[in-house]
Amino acid sequence: MTANREVTVQFQPIGRRVQVDWQATLLDAARQAGIALTSTCGGEGNCGQCRIQVVSGEVTPLTEDERYLLSEEERRQGYRLACCARPLSDVRLHVPADSLDSGQRLQIESVLRPLSPDPLVRAVEVSCTPPTLEDSRSDWTRLRAALAEQLGFREIVPSSALIPQLSQTARQMNWQMNVLLRHAEVIGVIAPQKKPLGLAVDLGTTKIAAALMDLESGQTLCSSGAPNPQISYGEDVVSRLAYVQRARQGSQKMAELVRQTLNQLLLDMVNKVEASPEQVAEACIVGNTAMTHLLMAWPVRQLALAPYVAATTEALEIPAAELNLRMAPGGRVYLPPAIGGYVGSDHVAMVLASELDRNERLTIGIDIGTNTEISLRVPGKETLTAVSCASGPAFEGAHIRDGMRAASGAIEKVLFTDQGWQIGTVDNEPPIGFCGSGILDAVAELYRCGYLMPNGRFDRQKLKQTNDNEPRFVFVPAAQSGSGREIALTQKDINEIQLAKGAIHAGMMILLEANQISPQEVEEVIVAGAFGSYIRIPSALQIGLFPPLPRARYRQVGNAAAIGAQWMLISKQARQRAEEIARRTRYLELTIVPSFNRQFAHAMHFPPQTET
């Protein structure tokens, strides 16, 4: 082998081939070939998602990570992790569909199983004879009769919202049309050959992620996102709930803000794929319980005060017209079930898409945010248990002196190496602050290097800071910062992180305790959500955010809630399963568990240092 040796890597069934240097991993090769393999860990051998099958040719031997992450069966079939294997000769690879990434880092759709569509709405083509004086049946009667005669449908009814649009549309189309049928209801009429589409939304407190899908094929045609416009009325849920209770018509205003954004996202996507809003027959919107309430303009008083009761947590089908969404006249918005006031439909969607409820291993599913929801699946047990931890916004960069969102210039990676402090920023821009994953790294490294003591106090001696100022560690001096101000973590910042990680850790421990399970018994931890997908698991383990399990038991699945929303959009069965998940999940209120305070206090500390 010489330094210049090149081999050909062929990807099937895509049929693409590429010449690569022998030092490249198969993941690098895929990237060169323009094939987006799923890889939430970014090629670290952690996520086990970039599975490919070696059909012919030679590659480097199995690594230890691969032995852990691939089943015996998979190994026998020649499956490898693309990030761990390098080609030793020309190779031909098979790429399984579920290793393909749609390309977007936050919507790692194919980490999760693709779902065959089973939509609620179908399109049927029908043609009517135009009215005459001899046959002046009403427009709806004419259409209904044609559906009965040509397609054998009986007992068909119209959406009340269809009638105002039918007369003009039918005439524009010369009475040749594609009828959108939902069960026995005609919800819209579109041009022949036009397809029914759907809108899947993950309505986050900070961000709204939307996807436009073909309901029949289940394909994502387009995706888009926008900040949640309610942010101007409160960054977090609590302040928004306070606002709507305080302000006149606050509830309506908040609802309209988000509905307008949804309409805008929908319209942009529809335009991009040259479709019309009338084709959008169905929507599915997941979110935390408060976001759902604000979207629907439901009352929030009882949700904001103990015992924090939702107006409803059960699945609902809402006429799109009630939300002023511009869709097919009788289109519906499916609001999946939630589990409680603090465990929303987004968590149900995450459980659904990650198939936590069916996992054959003892598994924890966790969605980290201002509120962190955690569910426990014990194989063989009917009931899942869910808790919600008030982890606060520290991991989103809030309440941190130099914290910020994951925008350009945010420090997202921190590592102390032989060459000193290595800092990575979003878009490689000059650093201007920390985003969540950067803070986590920074705290982990400060602790690993002895700047922080197990109780979270800075070691002032090591810090070489002797004045009375609040102790802090400066990562970027003012001169090197993009903003002209130093970027540091202060003692108060560390405490915020301790509170956040303590709440999550304690929640997880009580969840296990209540089910009489020791942490070591946990076979898999599914980490979902934006923050969860970006973090480095070793850092999370270093500070004790998670229990000290082998790294490979952690699986980062990206925005599983968004995928769950897409599943429920295109599949009746997925909705049934979601409703079953919600029914089967017992909500455990942490604050009434006697050991919570003790656990929480304990979990604030950093764990003993282990050699890694």
Add this chain to the structure above:
Amino acid sequence: MTANREVTVQFQPIGRRVQVDWQATLLDAARQAGIALTSTCGGEGNCGQCRIQVVSGEVTPLTEDERYLLSEEERRQGYRLACCARPLSDVRLHVPADSLDSGQRLQIESVLRPLSPDPLVRAVEVSCTPPTLEDSRSDWTRLRAALAEQLGFREIVPSSALIPQLSQTARQMNWQMNVLLRHAEVIGVIAPQKKPLGLAVDLGTTKIAAALMDLESGQTLCSSGAPNPQISYGEDVVSRLAYVQRARQGSQKMAELVRQTLNQLLLDMVNKVEASPEQVAEACIVGNTAMTHLLMAWPVRQLALAPYVAATTEALEIPAAELNLRMAPGGRVYLPPAIGGYVGSDHVAMVLASELDRNERLTIGIDIGTNTEISLRVPGKETLTAVSCASGPAFEGAHIRDGMRAASGAIEKVLFTDQGWQIGTVDNEPPIGFCGSGILDAVAELYRCGYLMPNGRFDRQKLKQTNDNEPRFVFVPAAQSGSGREIALTQKDINEIQLAKGAIHAGMMILLEANQISPQEVEEVIVAGAFGSYIRIPSALQIGLFPPLPRARYRQVGNAAAIGAQWMLISKQARQRAEEIARRTRYLELTIVPSFNRQFAHAMHFPPQTET
């Protein structure tokens, strides 16, 4: 007999008795006894509706009116008109059910059979335990579980519009409440012991008549009416349809006008009976097809142009929220089926309430208005036939020089007697113009007395009007008129009436002809609607508005459409029957019948004078 002599009048089967002066009529006696006998003519011996049977005792002899209005058979059985007979001794009377009036002149409910209620909404009382931290189920989940546990209801779903109101209402009521159930759907929550109410509306082009009903007992609690506010945008249907096509947002504006009026009527009635709008669980609104379209903001272009196609003629259940009606959150508005673009749900309601479709006699049902709808029932035949005649607004006082609506001072009665011209006005105010029934009388009397010739021209010699002015007959000289202007009928007015009556007569003839029935075979003519209830049948026969059948074959039933709306409000079965009536009725378009023009031209003439 002395001036003071009193007799006892006993009414059976009601079992009421009353002492009256011997000068009182039996109608006066009934009034004293609180028994509302039907009497559209107000006791003038014209309408023949206040029939009672003298079981024992002596009364004054038959009057000429009675000889005319009662059949020989009836006279033999002792039937009398209560307004014409006075007691000569103690008497016992039998009151047939169809002589009972609900009291309101326009809503002669009990002319028609009372209906036992069979409502779609029922109220069930339920009590929930309030939420705690240990039991923080959502408000809806709590209610649903209580319905299942306490009443055994399964698979219950909420109206989407219920959720925004449930949380507050349930807390206000301390979780003890009356739940409004519609099939398996919770549509509202009201205070315990409060009853579900309903709103029945006859949405006329000119007038809106509304009734508030107790859905469980079927009782009318209150009724009210208002002018149709759309009148400011056009007195008749055609000009309103033109307006909405011309004006920006015209359709929305017209819809909102009438919806606001409905809300106002509803609120007034609800306040009057000390109920709350949330108790109003269901509504039923009947109207002509155009009024329904305008209420619903449906497109009207295709309705206004040949072939005059409705957006839909089929029954619909619309969420009240879509019409901005303030009712129970998930309340529904039932729109009964119509028969065609020119035969609306009000006609179906009329057929329903008058039971035309089940009549054992060969019967015509007629609803006179700007459009006059006529249906034919042939016993033993499955199909009814309906026509619509463009009779124009002359009978509503429009297009008549001195025409007006039936308001104070309107001439509603005209009679030429030995004492000369006798004129009756609404509220006995000084005359200011003619309303429909007055015009009909006036034309009939002018023809009877020879002022008009069979072709409708004035006899100028008899008129003693020799100048070149348009011939006219002055009924009230300027000096005696309430407005200071003379009140007359002009030649043009007569022509308008000829057009109107010609259209109706021709419609009826073609309807019969198409079914190969001669006029003499018609056994009953049901005359419904406001105008139809006020007119004197002899006048209608005199000018040939109706075929020359014996007077007793004509039955004036008051506002049967309004009664039909009430039936459909309180009864599932009535709705099924209405839908069956609409399905079974064949619409016959008059303008495509070859003989229509000939019939119409012929029917413009007045019939040969018969000695009465």
